[in-house]
Amino acid sequence: MSRPKIKSKNDVKEGSCFKSIPVSSGRESYVPQVTPDRHQATARKLKDKLNIATWNIRTLLQKTLENIKQEMERMKLNILGLSEVRWKGAGKITSGGHEIIYSDGTESEKGVGIIVEQTVSKAIKGYWALSDRVLLVKIAGKPVDLNIIQVYAPTANSNDEDLDKFYNDLDTAKTQCKSQDPLIIMGDFNAKVGTEKVDDIVGKHGLGIRNERGEKLIEWCQTNNIIVGNTWFQQPPRRKRTWKSPGDETRNQIDYMMISKRYRNALLLAKTYPSADCYSDYVPVVGKFKLKLKKNSKPFTNIKFDLAILKTNQTIREKYQISVQNKFESLGDAEEVEQQ
Structure with missing residues (x-):
């Protein structure tokens, strides 16, 4: 199948190269931060529809954090993935009923995170801070668990080694997920997949012209049976673009909401919300999913x-x-x- 002309650069923005990170507990970044599978003894249905979003927020300062929590409530989000968190180390904190899991570097560069509302936080089984670009969170589901990977891919000025390491980390995260469990991969990929349909992986409702980074992303998705969800829903351009350049001269779609192919019908809708604001030149991509989660419900009783x-x-x-x-x-x- 013929494909459109590929640009040689990503022409989106600049970023720094990868650095190894320690986790907040003193363990290596590939060590699970919470015991993953021996936890949910008793559970009940929580809800079967979830609003899940990803957003490059540029930085997660205290003022921005409060702003983001307000935006989560306004958009009725259950789970929000974050790119460019810029916190040091890796760990988990609670803030105003929201639980924040983050994975960052030693110099407050790059970084990813996931914020969940209080009801969903009770269903978290574990998380893996693989690097300052890849974070995996496992959530107890019914009848299968939900795996979410939040990413922040290297930018256009990074070298091939940085990009290879990013995809290696992404591969490692995916191997920690059972094949029968739904997998959502989301974040800033710094890639443009364009408007041309590719098999059942990329839909025709993307934005812009595909570039080299987009080709690499598509190849990875084909190998791993992942679909690029927000290219399959017809929306006006303002509901597709995820980033705009200073002065609003360029608008690109470089953030994606992706899901494993066998669960593609669980994604009911995906689009951006231009009205959301956290002092970033990005807008969030929001996906509506039909999935069932679990949470512990049996209280402890004395014998x-x-x-x-x-x-x-x-x-x-x-x-x-x-x-x-x-x-x-x-x-x-x-x-x-x-x-x-």
């Missing part, structure tokens, strides 16, 4: 012993006496009083 039954039930009293006698007889093996 109460019915001692009165020892007086009224002869059989139970005899069993109790034998059990206690056996336990104390084992002490007879100790020769010293202190041991007994």
Whole structure:
């Protein structure tokens, strides 16, 4: 199939190269920060429709954080992925009922994060801070878990090694997800996939002209059975563009909401929200999903012993006496009083 002319550069913006990062707990960045799979013993249905978004916010200062939480509530978002967080280290904090998981560098450069509302936070099973460009969060679902990977890809002026490392980290994150679980990959890819349909991976409702970074992204999606979700919904241009240059001379679509192909029908709609504002030249991409999550619902209860039954039930009293006698007889093996 013929493809349009490819530009040699991404012509979106500049960024710095990759640096290794420590995590806040002192462990290496590839070590899971929370035990992933031995947690959700008892659960119930939370909700079956989720609003999930990704947004390059440029920085997550305190003033911006409060602004973002307000925008989440206004747009009724359950989960918001963030690019360019610019916090040091990696970890998890709680702020005003929202839980923030982040993965960043040692010099407050780049960084990714995910903010979840209070009801969804109770369903989080674990997270992996792979680097300051890739973060994986696993959320308990019904009947399968939901995996979300938030990314911030290297920019046009980065070298091939930076880009290769980014995709290697992305591959590593994907291998931590079960094939039968829905996988959402979202964030700033610094790539333009264009308007030409590619098999069942890229739809015809993209924006702009495909570039080399877009070609690489499409190839990765084809290999991993991932669809670029926000290219499959017809929207006016203002609902497609995710970034504009200073002076509004250039508008591009470089942020994407992607999902595993077998769950493509779970994505009901994807579009940008130009009215959202956090002092960034980006706008959020919001996807509406039909998915079911879980949360712990059984409270802890103290065990109460019915001692009165020892007086009224002869059989139970005899069993109790034998059990206690056996336990104390084992002490007879100790020769010293202190041991007994």
